[in-house]
Amino acid sequence: MKVVLSVEGVSLAFGGVKALQDVSFDVAEHEIRAIIGPNGAGKSSMLNVLNGVYHPQKGTIRFRERVFQDMSPRRAAELGIARTFQNIALFKGMTVLDNIMAGRNLKMRCNFLQQALWLGAAKREELEHRRAVEEIIDFLEIQHVRRTPVGRLPYGLQKRVELGRALAAEPTLLLLDEPMAGMNVEEKQDMCRFILDVNDHYGTTIVLIEHDMGVVMDISSRVVVLDYGRKIADGSPDEVRSDPKVIDAYLGVAHA
Amino acid sequence: MLYREAGQFKSSYAADQQIFPLRQDRIGMALLLVLAFVVVPLVGDQYWLSAILTPFLVFSLAALGLNILTGYAGQLSLGTAAFMAVGAFMAYNAELRIPYMPSLGSFVIGGLCAAAVGIVFGLPSLRIKGLYLAVATLAAQFFVLWAINRIGWFSNYSSSGVITAQRVELLGYDVVTPAGKYVLTLAIVSLMALAAKNLMRSETGRAFMAIRDMDVAASVIGIPMMKTKLLAFAISSFYCGVAGALYAYCYLGTVEPEAFTLELSFRILFMIIIGGVGSILGSFLGAAFITLFPIFLNLASKALEDALGMEMSHAVVSNTEVVIFGGLIIFFLIVEPNGLARLWQIAKEKLRLWPFPH
Amino acid sequence: MSDLSFFLEVLAGGLLAGVMYALVALGFVLIYKASGVFNFAQGSMVFFAALTLVSLLERDWNFWLALAVTLVVMVVLGMLIERLVLRPLVNQPQITLLMATIGLTFVLEGLSQLAWGSQPHGLELGIPDVPIEWLSMRWNINISQFDLFAAAVAGVLVAVLALLFQKTRIGRALRAVADDHQAALAVGIPLQHIWALVWAVAGFVALVAGVMWGVRNGVQYALTFTALKALPVLILGGFESILGAIVGGLIIGASEKLAEVYLGPYVGGGIESWFAYVVALLFLLVRPEGLFGEKHIDRV
Numbered sequence: 086m087k088v089v090l091s092v093e094g095v096s097l098a099f100g101g102v103k104a105l106q107d108v109s110f111d112v113a114e115h116e117i118r119a120i121i122g123p124n125g126a127g128k129s130s131m132l133n134v135l136n137g138v139y140h141p142q143k144g145t146i147r148f149r150e151r152v153f154q155d156m157s158p159r160r161a162a163e164l165g166i167a168r169t170f171q172n173i174a175l176f177k178g179m180t181v182l183d184n185i186m187a188g189r190n191l192k193m194r195c196n197f198l199q200q201a202l203w204l205g206a207a208k209r210e211e212l213e214h215r216r217a218v219e220e221i222i223d224f225l226e227i228q229h230v231r232r233t234p235v236g237r238l239p240y241g242l243q244k245r246v247e248l249g250r251a252l253a254a255e256p257t258l259l260l261l262d263e264p265m266a267g268m269n270v271e272e273k274q275d276m277c278r279f280i281l282d283v284n285d286h287y288g289t290t291i292v293l294i295e296h297d298m299g300v301v302m303d304i305s306s307r308v309v310v311l312d313y314g315r316k317i318a319d320g321s322p323d324e325v326r327s328d329p330k331v332i333d334a335y336l337g338v339a340h341a
Numbered sequence: 342m343l344y345r346e347a348g349q350f351k352s353s354y355a356a357d358q359q360i361f362p363l364r365q366d367r368i369g370m371a372l373l374l375v376l377a378f379v380v381v382p383l384v385g386d387q388y389w390l391s392a393i394l395t396p397f398l399v400f401s402l403a404a405l406g407l408n409i410l411t412g413y414a415g416q417l418s419l420g421t422a423a424f425m426a427v428g429a430f431m432a433y434n435a436e437l438r439i440p441y442m443p444s445l446g447s448f449v450i451g452g453l454c455a456a457a458v459g460i461v462f463g464l465p466s467l468r469i470k471g472l473y474l475a476v477a478t479l480a481a482q483f484f485v486l487w488a489i490n491r492i493g494w495f496s497n498y499s500s501s502g503v504i505t506a507q508r509v510e511l512l513g514y515d516v517v518t519p520a521g522k523y524v525l526t527l528a529i530v531s532l533m534a535l536a537a538k539n540l541m542r543s544e545t546g547r548a549f550m551a552i553r554d555m556d557v558a559a560s561v562i563g564i565p566m567m568k569t570k571l572l573a574f575a576i577s578s579f580y581c582g583v584a585g586a587l588y589a590y591c592y593l594g595t596v597e598p599e600a601f602t603l604e605l606s607f608r609i610l611f612m613i614i615i616g617g618v619g620s621i622l623g624s625f626l627g628a629a630f631i632t633l634f635p636i637f638l639n640l641a642s643k644a645l646e647d648a649l650g651m652e653m654s655h656a657v658v659s660n661t662e663v664v665i666f667g668g669l670i671i672f673f674l675i676v677e678p679n680g681l682a683r684l685w686q687i688a689k690e691k692l693r694l695w696p697f698p699h
Numbered sequence: 700m701s702d703l704s705f706f707l708e709v710l711a712g713g714l715l716a717g718v719m720y721a722l723v724a725l726g727f728v729l730i731y732k733a734s735g736v737f738n739f740a741q742g743s744m745v746f747f748a749a750l751t752l753v754s755l756l757e758r759d760w761n762f763w764l765a766l767a768v769t770l771v772v773m774v775v776l777g778m779l780i781e782r783l784v785l786r787p788l789v790n791q792p793q794i795t796l797l798m799a800t801i802g803l804t805f806v807l808e809g810l811s812q813l814a815w816g817s818q819p820h821g822l823e824l825g826i827p828d829v830p831i832e833w834l835s836m837r838w839n840i841n842i843s844q845f846d847l848f849a850a851a852v853a854g855v856l857v858a859v860l861a862l863l864f865q866k867t868r869i870g871r872a873l874r875a876v877a878d879d880h881q882a883a884l885a886v887g888i889p890l891q892h893i894w895a896l897v898w899a900v901a902g903f904v905a906l907v908a909g910v911m912w913g914v915r916n917g918v919q920y921a922l923t924f925t926a927l928k929a930l931p932v933l934i935l936g937g938f939e940s941i942l943g944a945i946v947g948g949l950i951i952g953a954s955e956k957l958a959e960v961y962l963g964p965y966v967g968g969g970i971e972s973w974f975a976y977v978v979a980l981l982f983l984l985v986r987p988e989g990l991f992g993e994k995h996i997d998r999v
Contacts (some may be wrong), residue, residue, distance in 0.1 A: 136561065174558035176551050178619070187547045193564040196607030197572060200543035201536040208355075209544060215354045250562065364965025417794060471793060472737055474931050477983065481977035491967040603927075607801065614798055648974050656817050664809030674795055675787045 086183065089114040089290050090135070095144030097130055097314075104130040105141065106314045110257075117284055117291045117329040118273060119305035119322075121298075123335050126311040128294045129171055132260050136161040137294070138167050148258070162191060167256035169247045169292075171263045177236035181246050184235055185221060189214045214290030221249050225279060248279065252287075259283065261293040265300060277304055298336065302326065310335065360538055381624055382520040391519035391592070397632040398526045399587045402613040404624035405537055406580030409611070412618035413541055414573035415553025416466050420478035421581055421609045423485035426601035427455040428582025429589040430495045433504050433596075437497060444509045444516075448586040449531070455582025456575040458485065463574030469568055470556075483602055489598045496598075498575055503597040506590045522591040529587065533580060538621050540576070549573055550619070611666060617682030626681040631666075638662050705878045708842070709960050710953055713809075715846035717952020718853045719915060719933075722908035724929040724936070724944040725856065732864070732939045733873045733897040735793070736785060742927065743807035748773050749909030749918040753822050754815040766906075777898030779913035785894070786995060826868035849911045853945070856907060866877050875896060876940070878949050931979035937989030946990060951975050 091111040098106045105127045110122045120128045133139040135146065137156030146153045148164060167188075168316065199207040219243050222228055225245050228307055230238060237247055244264060251259060264280065265273045283289050295301050301308060301322060308325045310318040312334040318325050323330055351357040381394070406419045434453030436442050454652075462481035466474050489495045489502075496502045509516040509525065516525050540546055548569045551559035560566050591595040599619045608631060616627020642658050677683055726741040738744075751772055780803065804832035831842050864870040875883045876893050884890055909918075915983055932951050936943025958974045982989075 091388050138557075138561070158557075158561040159563055159565065162561065168561065170558070174555055174561070176554035177557070178554045179547065179550050183547050183550070186544075187559075187564070190544055190548060193544045195544075197540060197543075197545045197576070200545050201540045203543075204537040207539075207543060211358065212354050215358070219354070255564065278465050361922065415794075417797075465980060465984060469987055472797060473934065473987060475797075476934060476976060477980050479927065479930065480973060480980045483973035483976055487969055487972050491969060607805075610798070610801070614802075660809040660813045660817070662809075663805050664813065667802040667805030667807075667809065671784055671799050671806070674791070674799045674802070675784075678791070678795060690986050 086113040088112070088117075089149060090292075091147045092131075092135070093145050093147065095131075095134060095141045095146070097127075097134060097139055097141045102257065103314050104139075105134070105234065105311075107144070108311065108314070108316050109144075110309045110316060110319055112290060112292055113307075114290055115284070115288050117280070117293065117304055119301045119308045120292065120294050120311060121296070121301055121308060121325075121335065122311035125313075127314040128311055129262055130314075131249075131311070132168065132262050132292070132294060134242070135260055153272065165257040166260065167251035167254045167258070169244070169251050169261035169262055169264060171242050171266065173217075173240075173247055175235045175243055175247055175250070180232050180234055181227060181249075182198065182218065182222070182231045184246055185218045185249045185253050186214060188250040189218065191254060213221050218249075218253055224252075224282070225249050226275075234281050241268050244268070244276070245279070248276075252283065255287075258290060259289050259291045261295075263294050264328040265294065265295060265297055280304060298326075358542070372388075374428070374531075378524065382524050385523075387519050387522070390523045393527050393632065393636070395519070395523050395592050396588075397628055398523075398530045398608065399584050399592055399649045400612065400632060401625045401628040402530045402533060402587065403584035403609050404616065405534060405621065406577045407609050407612045407676065408582060408620070408624045409541070409549070409580065409619060410577035410619065412575050412613055412623075413546060413553065414549035414570070416463070416573060417475045417602070418478040418577070419469065419475050419610065420462065420481035420485070422601040422603065422605035423482040424455045424459055424578040424581035425585030425588060425605070426485060426489055426583030426598060427451055427458050429519070429577075429596050429601075430489055430504065430584035430598075431455070431582070433589065434495065436507050444507075444511060444590070448583055448590070451586040452579040452582035454580040455585065459574040459578025460571050460580075463571055463578075466570045466574065468525050472656075479603075482606055486598055486601060500667050503595055503598070504589075505595045507591070509590050510610060516591075523624060526587050526591045529583065530644055533583065534621060534625075541621065545572070553619075611670055613680075615680055617680030618678075618681070620682035621678050622685065623682035626685065630681065634666075636663055638665070708955055711842045712846075713953035713956030714949050715842070715850055715952070716956060717949040718846075718945075719912055719948075720928050720932050721945045721948025722849075722853050722856070722904070722911055724932040724948055725860065725941065726902055726904040726935055727929055728890070728903045728910065728936075728939065728941055728944045729860070729871060729897060729904060730942075733875045734785070734894055736796045736832065736879065737793070737800065738803075738901070739797060740780075740803040740807055741901070741905060741929065743811070744773070744776070744905035745909040746918070747776070747807050747811045747909075748902070748906040749913040750811045750815050750820070752906070752910060753820040753913060753914075753918045756822070758821065770903060770906055773902035774899040777900075777902035780897045782895050792822040819999060820913075820918040822910065822918055829926070839929045845914060851914070852907065852911065856904065857945050860904075864941065869896070871993045927973055931975040933989070934979040935989055937983055937991040939946075940989070940991035943989055943991035951978065954978060 088111045091109075093109050095108045096106050108127075108131065110118075120131060120312055122128055126327055130139060134141050135156075136171055137158045137160060140155060146156065146167070153160075176187065179187070193208045193210060195210050213274055222231055225248065227242065227249065230242060235243060238246065246265065248261070251261075257284075261280070265276050268276060277300060278292070280291060294303070307320060308318070308322050309316060310328075310331050317334060318328045318331045320328075326336065351362065356362070361370055382390070385394070385630075403421060403425055406424070407418060410416050410418050411554045428448075430453035431454035432447040435447035435450040436444065439447075458481070462477060465477040469477065496504050509522070510591070511525065515520055541549070548559070551562075551564055552569055552573075556566065559569075585601070588600075593600065612627035612631050613624060614627070615630055616625065617623025638658060638661065642653050642661075646653055673680055705825055721743060722920070723745055726744065727738060730736055730738045730741070735775055748769060752765055754771040755768060756762065760768075765780055784799055784803055785796070788796055818845040829844055831847065862870075864873060872888045872893055873896075875886070875888055876890060880890060883893075912918075928951070932944060934947070936945070936947025955974050959968070959971045963970045
C-alpha cells in the first residue's frame with residue numbers, strides 16, 4: 086500500500102475557534118478514503134487545508150514524498166489535486182461545456198495572441214481539449230445540457246458538472262466535499278456509480294466527505310472520523326462502525 | 342420558415358465551434374459585410390459617413406474594450422475615456438517623433454501605451470474588487486487627464502493643449518475622404534472584433550468569466566489571478582487606446598484632453614449596459630443605440646416643434662436625452678439585464694419557430 | 700503673515716471643505732448601512748434639493764415655507780426611488796444596483812434642469828461668508844463664519860443620526876435590515892417601510908448638504924460630480940460608519956487642500972482633481988475596510 090498523501094499533526098485555528106487539533110492520517114494510492122463526523126467537526130476545513138485554501142498553524146502535509154508547509158490552491162491544482170465544494174462553486178454565468186473546459190486550463194499552452202488570431206495551434210489545442218471534455222460529458226451523462234448556463238440547472242446536475250470540472254484536470258487526487266448532499270436516491274446511486282468508475286477507470290485516489298453512512302460503507306476502503314477537530318477513529322468501514330467512540334459521537338445506536 | 346436549423350448537423354467539433362454555426366447567420370453576416378465595406382462608402386453621403394457611421398465604429402471599439410474588462414472579466418471600470426486619451430495622444434507623439442512611422446504603427450503604439458497605463462491602474466484589482474475598484478479607475482480617469490493637460494510633452498508644448506492629428510496614410514495613399522476614413526475604421530474595428538470574439542471563446546475568455554463569476558473557485562482550478570486580471574486590463578485598455586487613436590485621426594481631427602472626460606466614460610458604460618454586458622454583439626448594438634438616439638430625438642423634437650408650433654430650447658432637448666438615457670439604463674437593468682443582445686437572441690429564437698408560436 | 704498661521708488657515712479651510720464632503724458622504728452611508736446599496740445618485744439628489752429650494756426662493760417664497768416644501772419633495776422623491784428603482788432590483792448583484800443608481804443620477808440631473816432651468820444660482824442663508832473677526836485680528840487666520848456654521852450643522856446632524864441608529868428602536872431595526880434582510884423579515888421588521896424611511900432620511904440629508912454646498916459654491920450642475928469626491932471619503936471612513944463619514948471627510952478635505960497648496964506648485968497645480976482618489980486608492984491597498992468599517996470575509 087503506497088501512501089500518496091499523509092497529514093501529520095495538523096492544527097488549524099481561526100482566532101479562538103480550533104477547527105482542527107493535531108490531526109494525522111494517511112491516504113493510500115488508488116483508495117477511496119472517507120472523512121466523516123458530526124457537523125462542525127472540521128471535515129471541510131481539513132479538505133481546505135489539503136488544497137491550500139487554509140494554512141494550518143501547525144503540522145505538515147506530505148504529498149507524493151514532498152513536504153508542503155504552504156500550499157496554495159493554484160499549487161495544489163498544478164500538483165494534480167482537484168476538488169469539489171459543499172456549496173457548489175461553479176461559474177454560474179458560463180455554460181456546462183465552458184465550465185468543464187475551464188477545468189482544462191492548466192493543460193492549455195497557447196498564449197492569448199495565438200488564441201486571438203485562432204491560428205492553427207490555438208484551434209488544434211481547443212479542439213483537442215474539447216474532445217477530452219466531451220468524453221467526460223459522456224461519462225457523466227450530461228450531453229443534453231452541455232450548452233445550458235449552469236445557473237439554470239437543477240442542483241443534482243450542477244453537482245455533476247462540478248465533478249466534471251474537477252475530472253477535466255485529470256487529477257491524481259480528488260477531494261469531494263459532500264458530493265451527494267441534497268440528492269435523492271436515484272441521483273445518489275448515479276453519483277456513487279460515477280465516483281466508483283472514476284476510481285476504477287482512471288485510478289484516481291479519492292478523499293470524500295459524506296454524511297450518508299450507507300454510501301460511506303459501500304464505497305470507501307478506509308474511514309477517518311473527526312469530532313470537534315480531533316481524529317477519534319481511523320480504519321475500515323466495519324471497524325469504524327462498531328467503534329464505541331464513533332457511535333457515541335456520531336452514529337448513534339439503532340433502537341430495537 | 343426561413344430560419345431553420347433542420348438539416349444542418351454538425352459532424353465535427355470544429356463545425357460546432359464556429360462563430361456562426363447556422364448557415365443563415367453566415368449568409369447574413371456576409372451580406373452585412375458586403376453592405377458595410379462596399380455599398381455604404383459608394384452610396385453614403387458625407388454627413389452620414391463622417392458624423393454618424395465613423396464615430397459609431399469608434400465607440401463600438403471602445404465599448405468592446407470596456408466589455409472585455411467589465412462584461413467578461415467583471416472588473417468595473419470608470420476610466421475608459423482616460424485610456425482612449427492615452428491612445429490618442431501617444432499615437433500623435435509616435436507619429437510626430439519617430440521618423441517613418443506609418444499611421445497604423447502609431448495606432449498600435451497608442452494602444453500599447455494605453456495597455457501599459459491600464460496595467461498600472463489595474464494593479465489594485467489584485468486586492469480589491471467591485472465598487473472599490475471603480476474608485477481606482479476613477480483615480481486613473483482624473484489623474485491621466487491632469488497629466489496630459491499639465492505635461493506639455495504630450496501636446497507638443499502647444500499652449501492650448503490641443504493637438505491636430507496628422508494625415509493618415511496607408512501604404513503610400515493618403516486617407517482623407519470621409520469614405521476613406523470610414524473604410525479604414527471599419528477594417529480595423531472588424532478585425533479587432535474578430536480577434537476579441539476568438540479570444541472570448543478560447544481559454545482566455547473562460548478565465549475572464551471564471552474570475553468574474555467566482556474568483557476563489559477560479560484559483561482552485563488553477564487559473565492565475567494576477568496574470569488574468571492584468572491581462573484583462575491590458576487587452577481592454579489596448580482596445581480603448583486604439584479607439585482613442587481612431588477617435589482623433591479618423592473622426593475629430595483636432596483633439597483636446599477635454600474630449601475625454603468622465604462623461605465619456607459613463608457614456609461608454611451605458612453603451613455596454615444597454616447593448617449587453619459580456620457580449621461582442623452587444624457592444625455594437627449599444628454603441629449604435631447611443632450614437633443614433635440623439636439624432637432620432639432631435640428629429641422627433643423638430644417634428645414636435647412643427648406640429649405644436651413652438652420652439653424647444655436646446656437645453657430642453659439635451660436634458661430630455663439625459664433623462665431618457667438614465668431611464669433606459671434603469672429599464673434595461675430591471676427588465677432585461679443582458680441588454681439588447683439578449684433581446685436580439687430572443688428574437689432569433691422566435692424567428693426559428695416562425696410562423697409557429699412555440 | 701507667518702508660515703504657521705498660513706498653514707493653519709489652509710488646514711482650517713481644508714477641514715471645513717471636508718465637512719462639506721462629509722455631509723454628502725452621510726447620505727451614502729445611510730443608504731448603504733440600511734440596504735447595502737451604494738447610491739451613486741446621492742450627488743444628484745443633493746443637486747436636486749438645492750436647485751428646488753433656490754428656485755422657490757427666487758420666486759419670492761418665504762424661506763421657511765420653501766424649505767419645508769423642498770423637504771417634503773425630497774422625502775417623496777426618496778420614497779419614489781425606493782419603490783420604482785430599487786424594489787424591482789432587490790435580489791440583483793451589487794454591480795447591477797450600482798449601475799441602476801448611475802442611471803438614476805442622470806435621470807435626476809436631467810429632471811432637475813428640465814424643471815428649473817440650467818443656469819447657476821446663488822443661495823443666501825443670511826450668514827455672511829466673511830472671516831471671523833477675532834480670529835483674523837488676533838492670529839491672522841481667516842476662517843469664514845459660514846464655514847463654521849456649516850460645520851456646526853454637520854456636527855448636529857451626525858450626532859442626531861448616530862443617536863438614531865444606536866439608541867432608538869427604529870435605529871436597531873435599520874441595523875438589522877442592513878445585516879440580513881431575511882432575518883429581519885423573520886423577526887417581523889417591515890422591510891418596505893424601513894427602506895422607505897431610510898431613503899426619506901437620505902433625501903433630508905441631501906437637502907442639508909445641498910443647502911450648505913449651494914451657499915458655498917452656488918447651485919450648479921457641477922455639484923453632481925463634486926459628489927463623486929464622497930467616494931474617497933467613504934473609502935477612508937468605511938462605507939457603513941457615520942462617524943467614519945465625518946473623519947474621512949475631514950482627512951480628505953484637509954489633505955487635498957494641503958497637497959494643492961504645498962505640493963501643487965512643484966507639479967503645475969490642479970492636484971485637487973485627482974489627489975483624493977489616489978489617497979483613497981493607496982488606502983484601499985492597505986486597509987480596504989476603511990478606518991471604521993468591518994472586515995469582509997469571503998467564505999468558500
